[in-house]
Amino acid sequence: MKYLIVAESHLCAQLSEILAEEIRRFDIRHEILFNPSNVTSQLKKSRPDLLIVIGSSKSFSIVNQAKKRKIKCCFFHQTLMDKHDRRNLSQLSIRKIYTDIPVKSTDTSNVFLLSDVIRKLNGNNYDEVQSTEVSIFYSDPGKKRLADNLLKNISKLNPDINFNALDVSLSLKEAVAAANRSNASIALDQFSNVFAAYTNCPSVNVYQKSLFRKSNNENAVINKLLGKDIISNILANKTGVLISEIKKVLHDHQHCAGIMQSYQELKSLIGIQPFARQAAQEIIEWIDEDN
Known part of the structure; x- marks a missing residue:
């Protein structure tokens, strides 16, 4: 499958690497394109099977572009990077939205990619x-x-x-x-x-x-x-x-x-579970079901 991954910042790009690693694990025929210089033209040109966006509310417009073009989209909302504590996801009517930390204390659907990155890096000797x-x-x-x-x-x-x-x-x-x-x-x-x-x-x-x-x-x-x-x-x-x-x-x-x-x-x-692995598996199963 063809994936287009857009990271809002350098920090988000570092978080996206662990997600891409897990997608490669489950989809051996993957084609992943990272951070194109012009997202709009790339959406039109490559027509990916899935757009993955990692970012704050600044990235809402990219998600909406994909929705208008009927391109499946997955949004990893980095609420910790949102200034003024903006966490309003109501304007995004897409099926797959993951937040970094629980929006509510009872929410268990969050995907905290930083946890995966730290776990991986802690394997190094210091x-x-x-x-x-x-x-x-x-x-x-x-x-x-x-x-x-x-x-x-x-x-x-x-x-x-x-x-x-x-x-x-x-x-x-x-x-x-x-x-x-x-x-x-x-x-x-x-x-x-x-x-x-x-x-x-x-x-x-x-x-x-x-x-x-x-x-x-x-x-x-x-x-x-x-x-x-x-x-x-x-x-x-x-x-x-x-x-x-x-x-x-x-x-x-x-x-x-x-x-x-x-x-x-x-x-x-x-949570401390392998967030990226679980999310990647769920996303790929979701695309397969729809296809």
Whole structure:
């Protein structure tokens, strides 16, 4: 079968690789085209058996294009990347929609591709930790300035701790390696909060208020999903409070154990099963049935 996979961003492209790998496993006659420069013309020209879109609500228009052309479409909605917590899927009347995390606490149909990627990358060997290390994680390139400022300010006040800032979207492999080396982390967005949980790196959530832009990160997504306050939420300009909270994570073993226990609860809610494999098998069976 012919598949056209469109990933909204570099981060989504990294998540799509694990899905493509599983499609190849189940469909030996596969033909997969990734991220064409012009999606509209490619839909018209190649007429794929299935369009797979991995992205946030920004990608709704691509899904609708496929629907108008009567091309089967599967949408992997990355709600953690949606700004302002937009999760309205009602405008998409297609049969196969998967969300990354449960939309409702009772929802079990989510497909969290990041879990598969982390599991695969954790098979690699990493250098043994030699010093206390804290990573600042962000997945939105727009947070780079905030990350750099935080790194500069807290590094000055804590020379005994090795701080670093990483854009998770650039390389999940490097981000997982950093999480495995780190004793704690600072998450600057919702995706990074859940990334920290799945890499078992106890974290603090940092958010930034703006007169011009509403933040959707004032409360860590982990707290919202589990309905309790586990991860501390610190305003970016409260450097002293942030440092105190980081030291609490590093040295208060009971507090850290509470975070790790909540991480396990989160994984039980979202899941750790081979998401990509199950989704690929279901999608291929769905196409075969319709044909």
